[in-house]
Amino acid sequence: MLSQQDNELLCRVGPGTAMGDVFRRFWNPVLPAMELQSPGCRPVRLRILGEELVAFRDKSGQLCIIEEWCLHRRVSLALGRVEEHGIRCLYHGWKFGCDGTVHETPNTKDIRIRERLRARTYPVREAGGLIWAYMGPIDKQPPFPHWRFMDIAISNLNVVKLDSGSNYMQVLEGGADSSHVGVLHSNFARPGWLDGEFKANPDDDNPTALVSDELAPDLEIEDTEFGFHYAAVRPMPSNDENPMHNVRIVPIVMPSTRIIPARAMQTVLFEVPIDDENTRTLSIGFRIDGESFDMSRYEDIRGRKNPALVDQVAGRYLGTWENHFGQDPEAMESSWSGIQGVVMEDLAMSMSPGPIVDRSDEHLVAADAAIVRARRQLLASARRVLAGRDPIGLMDDLSQVMACDETVPVKTRWQDLAPGHKLRQTDD
Ligand code: FES
Ligand SMILES: [Fe+2]
CATH class of the missing domain: 3.90.380 (Naphthalene 1,2-dioxygenase Alpha Subunit; Chain A, domain 1)
Incomplete structure (x- = not known):
């Protein structure tokens, strides 16, 4: 038997929850590697620990996980164009690198917006037929298991x-x-x-x-x-x-x-x-x-x-x-x-x-x-x-x-x- 309070603590895993923070301290597998086999293939929508994400392998072969909703007007990057170094939003062409930096914003000449904004991304690895993500604080990132x-x-x-x-x-x-x-x-x-x-x-x-x-x-x-x-x-x-x-x-x-x-x-x-x-x-x-x-x-x-x-x-x-x-x-x-x-x-x-x-x-x-x-x-x-x-x-x-x-x-x-x-x- 478990009190309802402990059951809540045990089961809730979204951002800001204690158990969510426990999971975020580990490297977790998030999808089979075969779903992102070739550079430039279709991105995969990913929901993990209550967060909406997109995983993709850019055309240089690098694996990336980025928040799903474009920083501009929040459409899904899962429909985006996968490029050499990152992904480009289909709607107005903003381009995001795998570290979340905004490389290009073709519908505005104001370059400060690129300096000010950064998309949420997570470290990614591939091993054992799986793609793994670390979604916790960077200063606490453990060695890969x-x-x-x-x-x-x-x-x-x-x-x-x-x-x-x-x-x-x-x-x-x-x-x-x-x-x-x-x-x-x-x-x-x-x-x-x-x-x-x-x-x-x-x-x-x-x-x-x-x-x-x-x-x-x-x-x-x-x-x-x-x-x-x-x-x-x-x-x-x-x-x-x-x-x-x-x-x-x-x-x-x-x-x-x-x-x-x-x-x-x-x-x-x-x-x-x-x-x-x-x-x-x-x-x-x-x-x-x-x-x-x-x-x-x-x-x-x-x-x-x-x-x-x-x-x-x-x-x-x-x-x-x-x-x-x-x-x-x-x-x-x-x-x-x-x-x-x-x-x-x-x-x-x-x-x-x-x-x-x-x-x-x-x-x-x-x-x-x-x-x-x-x-x-x-x-x-x-x-x-x-x-x-x-x-x-x-x-x-x-x-x-x-x-x-x-x-x-x-x-x-x-x-x-x-x-x-x-x-x-x-x-x-
Ligand atoms: S919504 Fe993505 S560039 Fe405009
Ligand atoms: Fe069983």
């Missing part, structure tokens, strides 16, 4: 954008919630659930392929330098001499990223707030060994190919109460959820309460401990930033942060399965 997927060939990364209509925290909480995997995703996690018998799903690319039917795993949580990690521990059938258990370690990387394990794969999921009521999920799937994999099957498992639920061109989830989030009641004879695909199931859950859930009416249980930890860390970060301190989890080397799904002898310390995760002393 290094994630493990940045070391893998782009052609072996599955990079997908999906925008949906709920607050970022609702989507993130789904990911910090190990106990839903064996229930909501029953068809994938526990084939045979209908007959009351457990058959392990042998698909080692599938993050919901649980190797045990324990629905209430033990959860262990530790604070780490990047945020926290939790281990969901499930007993495994084994002989008495060498008892085994399955460990799924999920890192939650501040402010709103998680890594979901499959036995052979990792999926890094960034939940980037578009505004208070919409979230951009940027998902990076890759094999742990860096090799290629069947991306078509990967998408089938997630259900992201269904045109009734996903606008592939816009990268937008189309589930609403109007279409009952794609749920087919007749299919529920054999499908647990009646919804096809893991991501479609997750998004139906995160959107069903409306864009911002009232957390003062919940009844949490032990299985929700990681959700409670995520909220606590984010709220602590908001209070730290309000007090002029750094948020939790600002770090540049994330290359050793990994999820894990392994069956090991009970005597193995689970922390040894993720040796790159350094613990953090709590001083919130």
Whole structure:
């Protein structure tokens, strides 16, 4: 349970809000790099943290992010002409550089206007198949982060954008919630659930392929330098001499990223707030060994190919109460959820309460401990930033942060399965 006051603090991310300031202290991915592939291509309208922006790659190849509305009479620069060094407004030809300086104002001879005005722009980088922006104070700009997927060939990364209509925290909480995997995703996690018998799903690319039917795993949580990690521990059938258990370690990387394990794969999921009521999920799937994999099957498992639920061109989830989030009641004879695909199931859950859930009416249980930890860390970060301190989890080397799904002898310390995760002393 969370008071309405804390819920507001947690969920509001626009300019001038405390949580908005937390997000602005990090480099955030904002769109797949493939949307701005070639110099001079069409600009992309971008709404991030409640700000209306335009991203473009100028004809010299430089990536730029600028406020959307032209400083002259506020038309959209997304319709502008992309030039060698910057972008030119279509209406009266004002030209803006990637640092926001006004280079030309052809409809006035008064050059002082160029000296006086400057458009808002943000530092931009490209890495790991994504375009990243830093939207915070320049004097606090952190080093650019290094994630493990940045070391893998782009052609072996599955990079997908999906925008949906709920607050970022609702989507993130789904990911910090190990106990839903064996229930909501029953068809994938526990084939045979209908007959009351457990058959392990042998698909080692599938993050919901649980190797045990324990629905209430033990959860262990530790604070780490990047945020926290939790281990969901499930007993495994084994002989008495060498008892085994399955460990799924999920890192939650501040402010709103998680890594979901499959036995052979990792999926890094960034939940980037578009505004208070919409979230951009940027998902990076890759094999742990860096090799290629069947991306078509990967998408089938997630259900992201269904045109009734996903606008592939816009990268937008189309589930609403109007279409009952794609749920087919007749299919529920054999499908647990009646919804096809893991991501479609997750998004139906995160959107069903409306864009911002009232957390003062919940009844949490032990299985929700990681959700409670995520909220606590984010709220602590908001209070730290309000007090002029750094948020939790600002770090540049994330290359050793990994999820894990392994069956090991009970005597193995689970922390040894993720040796790159350094613990953090709590001083919130
Ligand atoms: S509105 Fe952009 S130049 Fe006039
Ligand atoms: Fe899920």
